[in-house]
Amino acid sequence: MALRALGLDPAAHPPTVTGGLSFFGGPLNNYMTHATCAMVRALRAAPGELGLLYGQGGYVNKHQSLVVSTAAAPAPLALDFSLQAEADGARGAVPPLAEAYAGPATVETYTITFDRKGDAAEGIVILRTPDGGRTMARVPVEDAESLDLLRATERSAIGAAGVVRLDTFGKPVWEARPAPAPRPPRFTRVERDGPITLITIDRPDAMNALHPAANAELAEAFDAFEKDPDQWVAILTGAGERAFCVGNDLKYTAGAMARGLPLEVPVSGFAGLTGRFDMTKPVIAAVNGAALGGGFEIALACDLIIASTAAQFALPEPKVGLAALAGGLLRLPRQIGLKPAMGLILTGRSVSAEEGLRLGFVNAVTTPEDLLAEANRWASAICALSPMSVRASKQVVHRGLADPSIASTYASQM
Template sequence: MDLKFIKYEKRNHIAYITFNRPERMNALHPPCHVEMDNVWDDFVADKSAWVAIVTGAGDKGFSAGNDLRWTAENRGQVLEGLRAKGGFAGITARYDIYKPIIAAVNGFALGGGFEIALSCDIIIAADHARFGLPEPRVGLMAAAGGVHRLPRHVPLKIAMGMMLTGKHITAADALRFGIANEVVPLKDLIPTAEKWAAEIMECSPLSVQASKQAAMDGLGIPVQQAIAKHYDLQAKLFKSKDAIEGPLAFSQKRKPNWTGE
């Protein structure tokens, strides 16, 4: 895969995805979104990749969002970004990734950068990280899902306060509001994300994916409908090799050997 703006590697069932434009605070431009589409396609298709960790290069920015300088300099090419089917960073408008995604926020997560983090399942933040949707301050809005996801993550008044003022919040506030799962010193950021990934991978990858799919598909509908909606998913899971291995390993008092099949 030919990638110029993204680093992508896989080790021990973990896919590491790094926005690699530190000179622009990892702000993303249309070619980045197209590359990220390809990365997510590969992650979904690779049965040996069970968890993704997303972060930014350097120690200042996870992602400063949309590269406004690039937009100003390349007005005629902005539509190129529409070729990214998954939206901003290939993720904000993609709803078929049921493998868990961890955002390791290593600095500023602003605008689209915050929207990327909100699209992930777990957020680990460095203690100097900051979050915000400052789009109204430059005549825009957080249209890549931020205006919808943030009010679903935090109380409405907190979300409106952030969105209508464009103010940043600290990592400590993100933890207090329930946006971040854990806040750690920068040196511990990736190891902590890997710790979470390891704990996830103690579970069956198929069970994890089914749990995420059922939870996400059930949002916004009554519980009775949500439960009925995942009957087929549950039946498919119960027929898997992992569903046989789990109870067997438990009865034999050993760790299960998950295959994702």
């Protein structure tokens, strides 16, 4: 970048010293000082030469340059800040930063982070909004089109127009297109039959375990269900015969941590559901197989659980040094009582659908072949009632669970 700014040919002036990753040591590791020392050593071996050092900090938000010479200047150089003053004047006042912006924005500057294999991990863009403000966003690796625009070497992406949206993780994402593009689901299926929405976790080869992309799709599916006035009841199930959901995809998590990728959960919780406390529309879990860890927590977050005889439920996190922090430790004691819940939580043992029915967290047990039909019968029974009454009833129940005082909750109904 410095060579281009000075009109020099980068091919004719290849880099000779480094102060970057070869001295990597975390924050405040002073890359530029390492490079300066290396340049001084190189120039002492070649009197008469000049050295140009250029550095940038973090996400291309600070730039610095230094010219090093082996010969003293003919006369002491007077400090001259006119060039900096001219640059400051041309830049104008620092624009306000919009931290939760969504809408059109053009690229002001950008960078790309890479993983340990050398593959692009994500883009980071500094953007200008139509009103002259500034905002920041990321470009996820899944958006190959936008990331390729940033990676292109034949031209700069500065000035490229696009749009910022807030993703299901509550973070701004920039797309190089006029409006956010619908993304075809890869890990879920959504089907609608009248007022009933069927959402299927579609990762049977991974026992329907969830990674960030699957979590995001489920969050988007529940967002759409919640906003659609024609959809009254949702049924959540898992693809295949082995599992409803076995929780977090630990294999993906290990790989992501090794590559330095972020591990994110939607703002609405695991599967886009466990933190959705204000949704008044009913959700039914049709548990077709193993519901372990986060999978059990997803089922507990639903209003009803219809389980096949093949279903198994457990919170086995303590067996691997973890804890069930997606609501399971809070919901299970409320649904079946303290002592039965502690028996499951502290031992991590698995229980069958029949035992779940006896404990009280399962509403009905049926054969695997009849599971979805049974879940639809429950959903249809709900849809036969007043949707306003159903939603108000659910709202009052949850308000009562949140407030231990029956008197105050009773008064709030009115």
